[in-house]
Amino acid sequence: xxxxxxxxxxxxxxxxxxxxxxxxxxxxxxxxxxxxxxxxxxxxxxxxxxxxxxxxxxxxxxxxxxxxxxxxxxxxxxxxxxxxxxxxxxxxxxxxxxxxxxxxxxxxxxxxxxxxxxxxxxxxxxxxxxxxxxxxxxxxxxxxxxxxxxxxxxxxxxxxxxxxxxxxxxxxxxxxxxxxxxxxxxxxxxxxxxxxxxxxxxxxxxxxxxxxxxxxxxxxxxxxxxxxxxxxxxxxxxxxxxxxxxxxxxxxxxxxxxxxxxxxxxxxxxxxxxxxxxxxxxxxxxxxxxxxxxxxxxx
Ligand SMILES: *[C@@H]1O[C@H](CO)[C@@H](O)[C@H](O)[C@H]1NC(C)=O
Ligand SMILES: *[C@@H]1O[C@H](CO)[C@@H](O)[C@H](O)[C@H]1NC(C)=O
Ligand SMILES: *[C@@H]1O[C@H](CO)[C@@H](O)[C@H](O)[C@H]1NC(C)=O
Ligand SMILES: *[C@@H]1O[C@H](CO)[C@@H](O)[C@H](O)[C@H]1NC(C)=O
Ligand SMILES: *[C@@H]1O[C@H](CO)[C@@H](O)[C@H](O)[C@H]1NC(C)=O
Numbered sequence: 008x009x010x011x012x013x014x015x016x017x018x019x020x021x022x023x024x025x026x027x028x029x030x031x032x033x034x035x036x037x038x039x040x041x042x043x044x045x046x047x048x049x050x051x052x053x054x055x056x057x058x059x060x061x062x063x064x065x066x067x068x069x070x071x072x073x074x075x076x077x078x079x080x081x082x083x084x085x086x087x088x089x090x091x092x093x094x095x096x097x098x099x100x101x102x103x104x105x106x107x108x109x110x111x112x113x114x115x116x117x118x119x120x121x122x123x124x125x126x127x128x129x130x131x132x133x134x135x136x137x138x139x140x141x142x143x144x145x146x147x148x149x150x151x152x153x154x155x156x157x158x159x160x161x162x163x164x165x166x167x168x169x170x171x172x173x174x175x176x177x178x179x180x181x182x183x184x185x186x187x188x189x190x191x192x193x194x195x196x197x198x199x200x201x202x203x204x205x206x207x208x209x210x211x212x213x214x215x216x217x218x219x220x221x222x223x224x225x226x227x228x229x230x231x232x233x234x235x236x237x238x239x240x241x242x243x244x245x246x247x248x249x250x251x252x253x254x255x256x257x258x259x260x261x262x263x264x265x266x267x268x269x270x271x272x273x274x275x276x277x278x279x280x281x282x283x284x285x286x287x288x289x290x291x292x293x294x295x296x297x298x299x300x301x302x303x304x305x306x
Pocket of ligand 4: 196197224239240
């Protein structure tokens with residue numbers, strides 16, 4: 008039974024490399040799953056060959072479409088067919104579940120990283136310059152609570168930026184290597200248009216990463232795209248890995264990879280969390296809470 012076999016194999020392979028197919032089950036394909044489309048007026052072998060496992064497809068700009076009467080451009084394409092109603096037999100569902108849970112446990116984003124112990128001097132607060140800290144920040148029971156209002160002043164009298172109350176990780180600026188931020192965050196229902204975490208710096212931009220929360224509880228990369236939802240009123244674990252040498256940033260929520268992108272090149276880089284108002288679609292009141300803030304490095 009090929010499906011069962013595939014499942015077992017994917018469980019065994021679960022050892023923890025981050026192959027994109029990890030946690031997925033291969034569905035065996037046969038020839039009937041490959042349906043070829045080609046210009047309708049020429050035989051298949053004039054637009055397709057299959058030699059040594061290689062499907063070669065070609066087309067000319069003045070070819071006819073794949074069907075008489077179609078007004079689309081010419082194509083020679085493989086249509087993966089017959090998987091519409093593919094369902095996993097019920098019997099196997101619990102096994103797949105166990106398997107993917109094992110995957111989550113095996114693949115913690117901090118695996119292979121070394122924690123760099125932080126002390127109070129590594130957490131520097133920025134807040135509207137004209138109000139005392141305790142009116143925008145509290146630290147109770149290990150939770151850093153930060154809030155800001157849309158009409159607050161910036162963090163510095165001459166700064167043209169939007170209002171913020173943020174923790175800036177200080178003393179651990181980096182410009183090479185592989186670094187990771189971890190924190191448990193909480194955003195109350197209603198906060199919208201607030202950057203809750205960022206990587207500040209980059210070779211040709213002020214920031215490399217901006218993670219904003221918008222109503223109704225979505226997390227977005229800058230204004231777009233959306234990378235998660237359902238974040239209001241619950242604690243979530245955020246991990247951000249910045250591989251400066253590889254030029255890559257990866258964002259995890261609750262241990263699950265949600266987003267990856269090419270960075271802006273090296274610069275004077277550091278992590279921040281808190282609330283920093285966007286320019287549009289912001290709520291009047293913005294708040295986020297953070298606990299267990301940690302910085303890791305791959306040594
Ligand atoms: C090919 O796979 C499809 C499902 O994807 C299945 O319905 C069909 O029976 C298979 N045909 C052969 C010859 O194995
Ligand atoms: C797939 O399922 C839908 C709804 O259950 C049905 O209408 C459709 O005919 C099925 N398609 C195939 C290829 O079996
Ligand atoms: C806090 O950590 C920094 C390095 O990140 C170190 O330079 C400093 O001495 C530490 N301060 C205390 C009080 O341990
Ligand atoms: C947030 O608050 C709004 C308005 O009070 C409510 O309709 C919505 O269900 C709340 N969302 C969550 C996730 O609790
Ligand atoms: C603000 O929200 C509106 C409505 O959802 C959207 O069309 C617009 O693009 C948003 N503006 C920005 C700058 O995000």
